[in-house]
Amino acid sequence: MKRPPIGRLLALLVAMSLALGAIFFRLAILQVSQASELRARATDQRLQTIVLPAQRGEIQDRSGGRLALSVPAVDVYADPRNVEDAWTTAIRLSPLIGETAGSLASKLTTDATFVYLARQVEVEAAEQIDELGLPGIGFLEATKRFYPSGSVASQVVGFVGVDGDGLAGLEFEYQDLLAGTPGERMQELDPTGKPIVGGVHVERTPVAGATVVTTIDRELQFQAQAALEEAVENQRARRGTVIVMDPRTGDILAMASYPWFDPNAFGEALPSTYRNRAVTDMFEPGSTNKVITAAAAVQEGVLALDQRLPVAWTMKVGEFTIHDSHPHGVQRMMLGDIIAESSNIGAVHVANRVGASDMATYLARFGLGAETGVGFPGEASGITVPFYRWDEVILATTAYGQGIAATPLQMASVFATIANHGRWVQPRLLRATIDADGVRHDTPPSPTRRVVSEETARTVGGMLAFAVEHGTGANARIDGYQVAGKTGTSRIPLKDAAGYEVGQYIASFIGYLPAGDPQVVVAAILDRPAQGYGGLAAAPLFERIARAAIAQLRIEPASPLPPPPHALPIR
Amino acid sequence: MSSPARKLPPRTPARKPAPERGKPGGGGGAGANRRAQRGDGAKRPLRSRPRPATPPRRRKKHHVGFAVTSSVLVGLMVLGIVVLNVLLAQQSFHLEESERRIDALGRERLVLVREQATLSAPGRIAGWASRHGMRLPDDIRILRAPNGPPDPAGTDTSRASGIGG
Numbered sequence: 001m002k003r004p005p006i007g008r009l010l011a012l013l014v015a016m017s018l019a020l021g022a023i024f025f026r027l028a029i030l031q032v033s034q035a036s037e038l039r040a041r042a043t044d045q046r047l048q049t050i051v052l053p054a055q056r057g058e059i060q061d062r063s064g065g066r067l068a069l070s071v072p073a074v075d076v077y078a079d080p081r082n083v084e085d086a087w088t089t090a091i092r093l094s095p096l097i098g099e100t101a102g103s104l105a106s107k108l109t110t111d112a113t114f115v116y117l118a119r120q121v122e123v124e125a126a127e128q129i130d131e132l133g134l135p136g137i138g139f140l141e142a143t144k145r146f147y148p149s150g151s152v153a154s155q156v157v158g159f160v161g162v163d164g165d166g167l168a169g170l171e172f173e174y175q176d177l178l179a180g181t182p183g184e185r186m187q188e189l190d191p192t193g194k195p196i197v198g199g200v201h202v203e204r205t206p207v208a209g210a211t212v213v214t215t216i217d218r219e220l221q222f223q224a225q226a227a228l229e230e231a232v233e234n235q236r237a238r239r240g241t242v243i244v245m246d247p248r249t250g251d252i253l254a255m256a257s258y259p260w261f262d263p264n265a266f267g268e269a270l271p272s273t274y275r276n277r278a279v280t281d282m283f284e285p286g287s288t289n290k291v292i293t294a295a296a297a298v299q300e301g302v303l304a305l306d307q308r309l310p311v312a313w314t315m316k317v318g319e320f321t322i323h324d325s326h327p328h329g330v331q332r333m334m335l336g337d338i339i340a341e342s343s344n345i346g347a348v349h350v351a352n353r354v355g356a357s358d359m360a361t362y363l364a365r366f367g368l369g370a371e372t373g374v375g376f377p378g379e380a381s382g383i384t385v386p387f388y389r390w391d392e393v394i395l396a397t398t399a400y401g402q403g404i405a406a407t408p409l410q411m412a413s414v415f416a417t418i419a420n421h422g423r424w425v426q427p428r429l430l431r432a433t434i435d436a437d438g439v440r441h442d443t444p445p446s447p448t449r450r451v452v453s454e455e456t457a458r459t460v461g462g463m464l465a466f467a468v469e470h471g472t473g474a475n476a477r478i479d480g481y482q483v484a485g486k487t488g489t490s491r492i493p494l495k496d497a498a499g500y501e502v503g504q505y506i507a508s509f510i511g512y513l514p515a516g517d518p519q520v521v522v523a524a525i526l527d528r529p530a531q532g533y534g535g536l537a538a539a540p541l542f543e544r545i546a547r548a549a550i551a552q553l554r555i556e557p558a559s560p561l562p563p564p565p566h567a568l569p570i571r
Numbered sequence: 572m573s574s575p576a577r578k579l580p581p582r583t584p585a586r587k588p589a590p591e592r593g594k595p596g597g598g599g600g601a602g603a604n605r606r607a608q609r610g611d612g613a614k615r616p617l618r619s620r621p622r623p624a625t626p627p628r629r630r631k632k633h634h635v636g637f638a639v640t641s642s643v644l645v646g647l648m649v650l651g652i653v654v655l656n657v658l659l660a661q662q663s664f665h666l667e668e669s670e671r672r673i674d675a676l677g678r679e680r681l682v683l684v685r686e687q688a689t690l691s692a693p694g695r696i697a698g699w700a701s702r703h704g705m706r707l708p709d710d711i712r713i714l715r716a717p718n719g720p721p722d723p724a725g726t727d728t729s730r731a732s733g734i735g736g
Contacts, residue, residue, distance in 0.1 A: 066688040071681050123678075148688035222693035223707075480711060550711050557713070 046188050047200060054180030056143065057209030059157055059170055061218040062251070062431055066148055067157050068171065068263075070164075073144035074126035076117045082136035083108050089134050093117065096125050108136075119162050120144040145171075147263040153221045155276040156214070156255050156376075156429065159263040168274050170212060170429065173377050177433060180209030211434040215251035220244060223548035224254040228524075231541040232258045235507075235529035241278045241408045242541070243523040244549055247416035247512060250425035250446040252374070253520070253549070255279075255409075280378045282405035283525065286490025287342045287534070288510050289401025291414060293351050294339055294463060296362040299456040302353040306565040308332040311346045317396040322348065325489065325533070336564030339463040340471030342487055344400040351399030356390040359398060365451045366414045367424060368406050374427045382406040401490060412523040415485070415510045418464070419518035422457035423448050462561040465515040469563070475539035476509055478546055482560040484518070485511015485542065487534035492527075504528050509538040513546055517558035520549045 030038065059068035076097065083089055090104035097104065097118040107115050119142065121129075126139055145160045158169020164179070166172035183206030188199030195201070224242045232240040244254035257277035261269030275281065297303045311333045314323040324344050331337075338346030351359055363369065369384035383405040385394050397403035409427060417424040426446040434440045452460075464484035467473050472487040488508035491500035507529050512521040522545050529537035549555065689695065700706075 065691060066684070069684060069688060071685045072678050146685060146688075148685070149692040150694055152693060219693050222697065226697075478711070480713070547711060548707075551708075 047186055048189050050185045050187075052183035052185055052204075052206045053143070053164070054182050054206035055208040056145070056160070056164060057178040057180065057434075058211045059178070060211060060213045061153075061216045061221070062214065062253075063217070064213070065218040067153055067214065067216070067218065068145060068147050070143040071146045072123055073120040073142045074123055075119045075140040075142045076121055076126060076129060077138050077140060078108055078115050078117050079113055079136050079138065080108050080110055080115060081113060084135050089137070092132055092134065093129060093137070096129050097121065145263075149218060149222070150264065151260045151262045152218060152225060153214075153216050153254075153256065154260050154263045155257055155274065156216060157263060158274075159266045169276065169377070170214065173375060174212050174430070178209040178212060180436065181207040183207070208436040210436065212430065213432040213434065213440075214429050215246075215249075215253065215431045216255070216429070217244075217253045217552060220549060220552045221254040221256065223552070224545045225256045225258070225260070227541055227544040227548065228256060228258045231524075231526060231529075231537070231544075235526055235531060235537050237526040237529040237537070239277070239527045240541070241281075241523070241525045241527075242545060243278050243408055243412045243521075244545060245412050245416055245427060245521045245523075247419035247425065247518050247521050250413075250416070250427045251431065252409075252427055252429050253553075254545075255429075257281075276376060276378075278408045278523075279374060279376045280380055280407070282380050282382055282407055283506050283508075283527075284404065284490040284493065285401040285406050285411050286488035286506065286508065287344070287347075287400055288411055288414075288486050288488035288508055289404070289406075290339060290342065290347045290399070291418060291460060291464065291486055292362050292366050292368075293347050293354065293359070293399045294335060295366075295418065295452050295456055295460045296354045296358055297335060297350045298459050299362075299452045300354055300358055302355075303335055303350060305335055305459065308334055308567055309338070309346060309349045311338070311343050311349065313345065315345045315348060315396075317348065318391070318393045320393060322396060322400075332567055334565050334567045336463045336466055336566040337568045339486065339564075340467040340566065341568065342467070342472045347399040348396045351395055356395045357387070359395060360384070360387045360390060362451075363398065363404070365424070365449075366417060367410055368404065368414075372407075372409055372413055372427050374409060375429050379409075380407050382410055401488065408523050408525050411508075411510055412521055415464075415512055415523070416521045417451050418457050418460050419484070419512040419521055420448075420457075421454045422450060422452040424451045458561065459564065461515055461518075463564045464511065465561050466563045466566065468511065470566075472533075472535040473509060473511065473539055475535055476511055476542045476546070478513065478543060478550070481513050481546075481550065481555075481557050482515040483511055483513045483543075483546065484515035484561070485509055485539075487539060489532060489534045503532075505532040507532060507534040507537040509534050509542040511542060511546075513550070514555065514558035515561045519555050520546070520553060522546050522549065 056070045058066055058070075060066055076093075078089075080086070086105050086108035087101070090101040090108055093099075093104055094101040099118065104117060107117060117137070122144075129137065130139065143164065145164070147154065147157065147159075154169075156169055158171035158173075159167055160171050161167050166175040166178065171178065184202075184204045186200060186202040188196045188201070190196050221244075224244055228240050228242045231237070239258055241257045242254065243252065245252050255276065255278045257275065259270075259273050261273040266274070298305070303309075309332065310330050311324075312330045313326070313328045314321055322344055325342065333341065333343060333346050335350065337343070338350060354362075363384055369382050371379045371381045373379075385398070385403065394403060413424065413427055416427075425448045428443065428446050430443050432440050432442045461484050464486055465482050467487075468476050468483045468485050473483070473485050476483050476485050486509070488506075488510070490506045490508070492504050492506060493500055506525060506527055508523070508525040510521070510523040512518040522542050524538045524541040524545060526537050526541065531537045
């Protein structure tokens, strides 16, 4: 009997063992070390995840009037591979999309599988496009931000980009609140791309964004803007800014800068019109700053109210000569006269008695040189001179509001402090939020701090009322109401050099009413008006807006404040 | 002493052996005999204690009843499954229809909200009022009822009198 070939059998056994071992080794790699990765890849092939966008929250005014909302829209796209005749398609789409046929044709002939033809198209227009039955044209559901009031409060509200992200204003500031949380739908698809019945189907519902309720009063905002536009046009001013504020709560009822823009077509507007200059831009406040000088003097008791100061029309301070707005002989003025006549020289005398240290302290206490924290992107902090650099010139110019810079909102807050019985209240734009479940969350009251005593505030208020009734602010008077306020006519610093523009001014009037029970503060500022003075150009604007506020807010007259001691004859 | 072998008479009447399977006329073999013996054994009690045989018609009736019941049961089950399926399908159609309706109502709501917001915009109202000859009042008048709260300013504001002076 022939013996089997042991060697060959062994060789075969070894070969088979090696082959099996290799298979097991590969299997181990696939099943163990690469298992999770391969499982994920397999899942990716079968599962499709669709992001479900969340409805963006609304922006409302204080009464629930809508300032911004999202409405259904459609994105129109093309798959150029499936487009039969690019030019015919482009010509037929052009009037419906509002883009030139040439531009559309170039998109339709690109070497791509997906190209947007138009985004955020109105639903009606998309339906008309759909009815054309053009091959290679598809539609995606989308939303579009809509601002029903157009340019009303546009610089406050801001706008969003085509991707739905806030780019300016409150849309940007409260992006996280407004955007909500997108949802997700995960489903298992068959090789043809159809959902498998009974397969994986996980859906996470999107959570809509919260509604932001602002402190803005839409009607008052509209009237303030109408008055501002007319004033800028009449005065041939470069621009203007208005603020209407509740001094008790810090609520900003209206805020605008002209020229403004329509957020529904922000791409067509100049980017400079996007700026909310009431918050982001600074100006030298001029004589409106004398209210701080007066408050510091009264609070510190450095000057009796009936004390007369000799006020010439010019004064040498260091190497500079400062002067009043109009030539006059040496007058013996009381503090009330200095405020009513808006005397720069008188203010310097008062500031010299207060001293640099206390003046710097009161500027800071009134909030100059620091952001108000109103809750708006890009807020400027203003410019005040560091105390270690103060000298007699800085003290003198600060007394009448030159050499420092403040935002219109900071200056409105200064007057709101006097109106609010000496207590500074942080201004605010956010009144409440309403979450996706409809639950309203009111914003807590704004932080406050005591700046001057109630008595000081009342005394200074009397001076401001006197300034309107018998001083430079006569054009701000409103029959039946006692108005307290101060004019400002400030020089404009050169941009790239030391010194000021010649013959150009910023005219302002900031005040409140009724003086005895203040309920609204109005700041009116015009940049380079034809009638340069605050009392001539800005006070009438204040008066018109204050009238609108009285009607809109149902403000009743209050007991008038007594006039301060005064020496000059009443006008 | 042993007697010579003799043929015992068969206990049972001789039966014709069953033909061998596959072989016509062939003997049944041992298997066939066993079946034959079992068959005899089975018939024995009937013979010893005869009972009235079940009539073939009744047995057939029983089978028919069983078949009918089974058929009815199976039919009912099939019907039940079909009905359940139909109900499920119907529910899913209702669900889909409801979802579609919710979507449509949501879109309609957004359109109405947009329309309301547009119509209530102050610029539109002011424009409409202006076209109809309306304008803002020149002065502010506050009218007080005879028995109403006193005027805090202490002035007769119904005539818009100035207080500064």
